[in-house]
Amino acid sequence: MIHNFNAGPSILPKEVFEQASQAILNFNNSGLSILEIGHRTPLFETVMEEARSLVKELMQLDEDHEVLFLHGGATTQFMQVPMNLLKQDGVAAYTETGTWANKAIKEAKLFGHVEIAGSAKESNFTTIPKQLSFSKTAAYLHITTNETIAGTQWHHLPYDCGVPLVADMSSDILSRTLNFNKFDLIYAGAQKNMGAAGVNLVVINKTILGNAERVIPTVLDYQNHIKEKSMLNTPPVFAVYVAMLTLRWLKEQGGVAAIETINQQKADLLYSTLETIPFINLPVAKEDRSLMNVVFTMKDEMLEKEFLQYTKDANMYGVKGHRSVGGFRMSLYNALPLSSVQYGVDVIKEFAAKKG
Numbered sequence: 001m002i003h004n005f006n007a008g009p010s011i012l013p014k015e016v017f018e019q020a021s022q023a024i025l026n027f028n029n030s031g032l033s034i035l036e037i038g039h040r041t042p043l044f045e046t047v048m049e050e051a052r053s054l055v056k057e058l059m060q061l062d063e064d065h066e067v068l069f070l071h072g073g074a075t076t077q078f079m080q081v082p083m084n085l086l087k088q089d090g091v092a093a094y095t096e097t098g099t100w101a102n103k104a105i106k107e108a109k110l111f112g113h114v115e116i117a118g119s120a121k122e123s124n125f126t127t128i129p130k131q132l133s134f135s136k137t138a139a140y141l142h143i144t145t146n147e148t149i150a151g152t153q154w155h156h157l158p159y160d161c162g163v164p165l166v167a168d169m170s171s172d173i174l175s176r177t178l179n180f181n182k183f184d185l186i187y188a189g190a191q192k193n194m195g196a197a198g199v200n201l202v203v204i205n206k207t208i209l210g211n212a213e214r215v216i217p218t219v220l221d222y223q224n225h226i227k228e229k230s231m232l233n234t235p236p237v238f239a240v241y242v243a244m245l246t247l248r249w250l251k252e253q254g255g256v257a258a259i260e261t262i263n264q265q266k267a268d269l270l271y272s273t274l275e276t277i278p279f280i281n282l283p284v285a286k287e288d289r290s291l292m293n294v295v296f297t298m299k300d301e302m303l304e305k306e307f308l309q310y311t312k313d314a315n316m317y318g319v320k321g322h323r324s325v326g327g328f329r330m331s332l333y334n335a336l337p338l339s340s341v342q343y344g345v346d347v348i349k350e351f352a353a354k355k356g
């Protein structure tokens with residue numbers, strides 16, 4: 001058995017893999033594959049509707065919040081958000097917390113002015129900014145709730161910040177209980193915590209739309225997708241189906257609060273083990289550590305090579321750190337069971353004992 005700690009695309013529940021495989025061969029006993037049916041048929045429309053309503057239910061969204069499944073990955077949202085929300089001469093406030101936030105900032109600059117409301121650059125992105133300052137006239141404030149590469153996470157959310165709150169939740173979506181109605185726009189690529197690559201979840205408070213004063217191409221205008229119930233054009237049907245199965249699975253686990261409890265246990269177990277090992281370095285400030293992506297390095301580069309090989313031999317997959325940070329990253333997404341973290345911890349302790 002392989003223990004998959006990959007950062008993305010990443011582990012999904014086994015049941016989801018089984019059901020998705022079956023749907024490719026014979027979808028809901030229709031005698032047809034999900035890959036060959038029309039998207040405007042009851043067979044698929046029920047999938048889209050169930051996926052959207054599961055998101056509403058799991059996030060406890062109010063009437064103003066609309067749920068969309070769109071193409072293009074979170075990277076498309078870096079551009080689509082400012083295109084829909086930011087006027088040409090307007091200002092948007094962004095927090096600069098790492099690689100992903102910086103990519104979002106770069107795209108926003110194409111559509112208006114960007115103000116940095118808070119930055120973690122000085123700490124080399126090992127912290128989350130605590131004091132934010134930005135114009136009250138900003139079109140919105142953008143945060144990246146979990147920085148997948150740096151291994152940081154917002155634990156005190158800037159709710160009620162006075163302007164619409166926008167969040168990239170790609171790597172911690174549905175992993176913890178947040179007050180989702182306090183966000184005006186949430187987006188997340190599915191491939192980390194809620195499905196297969198190729199689809200984005202977008203949750204929008206529709207009352208903030210329609211003020212950008214620019215011509216928006218049809219397929220990039222959120223209002224058109226809302227009107228068409230997320231079926232403006234052919235959706236990525238298989239990816240939506242996998243997301244729907246993953247959402248069903250999450251509901252069966254007891255929902256977001258239940259998975260949060262397990263996620264907290266997983267992270268506590270791993271961090272507390274790493275803290276006891278003298279040659280391991282945890283760069284992220286303790287209070288800003290991510291529960292999803294645990295980043296660590298070793299004081300000696302030779303040890304890093306040995307450790308990497310050791311984990312490979314032990315059937316641990318995806319523990320190598322991102323090339324920009326080095327070291328290691330173990331991702332603990334929703335579908336990763338506590339038993340895999342326990343296994344990983346045992347392997348790490350075994351390695352440490354050999355080196356001690």
Ligand SMILES: *Cc1c(COP(=O)(O)O)cnc(C)c1O
Nearest residue numbers: 073074075100148168170171189
């Ligand atoms: C992975 C990731 C992205 C990029 O997602 P794509 O679907 O590849 O475009 C954006 N933001 C965060 C926080 C991520 O973890």
